[in-house]
Amino acid sequence: MTIEATGYCPCGQCCGWERSWIPPFRPIFSSGSLKGKAKKVGITASGTKARKGTVAADARFYPFGTVMYVPGYGYGRVEDRGGAIQGPVRLDLFFETHQQALQWGRKNVRIKVWH
Ligand SMILES: [Zn+2]
Structure with missing residues (x-):
């Protein structure tokens, strides 16, 4: 199926x-709809450490652990979710640097999903 x-x-x-710089936890706080909620840097919603291959998706359609192949990115595993990631045709792909994330930008790709 084709997704964005x-x-x-x-x-x-x-x-x-x-980012809030209060030691020792250094939590970061959402500035959007989840304002005030702390989130640890680089830790996904499922508790794993975000790395290349970490995919954020709508867990109602892609439960944590779902494996998929994204052309141009490679194999990914759903381990995170995001407020803007709603519905079956939206994904967020984790990149280690902002530069790489920018380079990817936004693409419509045909993915393969293993449920
Ligand atoms: Zn960035």
Whole structure:
């Protein structure tokens, strides 16, 4: 199926989080609809560490652990979700650097999903 995939990295620009520098936890806080909620940097909603291959999707359609192949990106595993990622045709692909995320930008790709 064809989906719209956007790139993201752990930076505040991509995630909309505002970093708070209060030690020792250094949580970051959402500036959007989840304002005030802390989120650990680089940790996904399913508790794993975000890395290349981490995919954020709507868990109602793609449960955590779903494996998919995204042309141009490679194999990915659903381990995260995002407020803007709603419905079966939206994905967010994790990149380690902001540069790579920008380079990917937004693409319509035909993915293969293993349920
Ligand atoms: Zn970024």
